[in-house]
Amino acid sequence: MATETELSPRKVTILMAIIKSYLETGEPVGSRTISKETDLNLSSATIRNEMSDLEDLGYIIQPHTSAGRIPSDKGYRFYVDHLMESKDKEVQKMQEFYLEKTEKMEHLLKQVVKVIANNTQYATMMTTSRSRENVVKFVQLSMVHDEQLLAVVVMENNMVKNRIIPLDEPIDAENLLKLNMILNSSLNGLSVNEINLSVITAMKDQAGVHEDIIGEVIDTVAATISTEEEVEVYTSGATNILKYPELSDSGMSHQLLEAFEEKSELASLFADDGENETGIQVYIGSEAPSEKMKDCSVVTATYELGDGVKGTIGIVGPKRMDYDNVVSNLRNLKGQLDQLFKDNK
Amino acid sequence: MATETELSPRKVTILMAIIKSYLETGEPVGSRTISKETDLNLSSATIRNEMSDLEDLGYIIQPHTSAGRIPSDKGYRFYVDHLMESKDKEVQKMQEFYLEKTEKMEHLLKQVVKVIANNTQYATMMTTSRSRENVVKFVQLSMVHDEQLLAVVVMENNMVKNRIIPLDEPIDAENLLKLNMILNSSLNGLSVNEINLSVITAMKDQAGVHEDIIGEVIDTVAATISTEEEVEVYTSGATNILKYPELSDSGMSHQLLEAFEEKSELASLFADDGENETGIQVYIGSEAPSEKMKDCSVVTATYELGDGVKGTIGIVGPKRMDYDNVVSNLRNLKGQLDQLFKDNK
């Protein structure tokens, strides 16, 4: 990073002070303020000179002549990078919260978004990556009724899916047992995309008389474990968006809230990302993954949720976001989750 | 209804004209407008006299001196009642839409709220009544793994619930079969609140050695079919609230959107209601079920969704709502749903 050569230490101090003040107040910050707030013992005139330089370098912006300065995207970027570096060494300010142990992933994720949204006061969403590596652990067909067959599929990560299949005629116990054996011996240990035509044909051969039924069952099982249903998105605190005038005044808030309502859209935004990096990522303004969020900042983090499932959390707030708090929350969350899944193992 | 004696036909015409105009424009409506719009051929002065009377009677309100009149809650109420009556006789304006057939209730409900929210442009939610009459049809325990027991419960309405129970030690096939028999013979045909302590004790007695396990299983089954999880709320178009200035300007919109985000809260609002009446209900202003909605109107309708399950839909919009359109949508929905469940049967 070329920042060291580009900015003198004094400029860094001033830039940080400007951003800090702006994060707190939301108002453009003037030279006098900086002169008083910092312990540089410089007059406002000197600060003005430095600020003029900082503006030329693109770190701060003047909304209009005779107003104070506000950070540019580049300024925020500098602040965030600086923050990340320094926090690696320092002892983190701990953000205290606890996650209750729970059996269902669904509950855990709901809890997580709620806690984070509450702590940060920003809109929060979380989704799990549909890990295609997920493997069938157990399949079972049962007769629920004369004309209804219940198919239950348990995946390696303990996700359970089920479906009721209507039948024309009942299957007797013997054949049911046989079908169950065929299904389990053929499917167990296979991931969704390993279940190809040849596996299916082999099963149908074994099924004999009930070939047609097994076809339907397979279809059902495939649909059941298909990825489509699998991607759930959990959100919380979407309405926090309305708390920040810079977002709620423009039509922006409407679009953002719609995005949070239309969860499927969100999922795709964050899905691709975080494949390689599992750390915390900060997207400022135009860096954000969606055009809709160009006036926002987005912080994402990806976590291991055990059994090869990855979860991505995303926090959306104004550019004037309390990055410090958000990042320390996400760091703490990592700790919590890691511990949770270590214990569960 | 005493309206006929209270209001002369001419007053009715004027009142309807006022409301109609206000619904369209959202602006207070003056005497001149009415004089021109109606075919009563009366001068504005006469209209003014009549309007003065209507105000004394409480049907319309003047927001401030020298402004036009807007309908009061009582005025809206009159309009709506009048609308309902007349529409019973007239041929309904048909609101065209189609629901795709789908297997899962969940999908159907998601579709319904989406269609209605789109058609009306108001915030829409739907929930199913936790019909306590629901009865256990089928229970099954299976060993998924050495230390994991899968419990699946199917209710009479084909709702399927499942849970994985961690075990300390595996159960052998023989005992598993026995447990399954005990569970099915004891529970099948019972509704949730018929499963009381004596039933449970009886089962535990039969279970013998595995008493402790059956206790846990029962707890799980109870939790599984407990009402808590059962009430799902589907929403769509919540952000439509922002489209109506009278709601979005005051802090109102924030609260409303929060309510729509915190779905559980909504559920309880509409749950009690509609037990007796299965028709369409209109709540205007302070009649609305929640303090938060005192500046809104709420239209609810309850439907039979087959197998004794009832669904309640609720539409929340400004008092200046297009009641006509909303009601005809809900009427059409009733037709669609009835047909859908007739076919399925």
Next chain:
DNA sequence: GTTAGCACTCCAATCGAATGAGTGCTAACA
């Protein structure tokens, strides 16, 4: 390199006048 001083810019708030929609009332009319 730093500082004091000063002219200048521009936003935001304030005030007042003009505007116009709409009413209430009165007197005349059928």
Next chain:
DNA sequence: TGTTAGCACTCATTCGATTGGAGTGCTAAC
């Protein structure tokens, strides 16, 4: 008795002008 024309009055809204203040940029002196 019901209807209408006319007129004075009220009040929200709009617009422009004024003002105050915060902040800058520049220059000259330290």
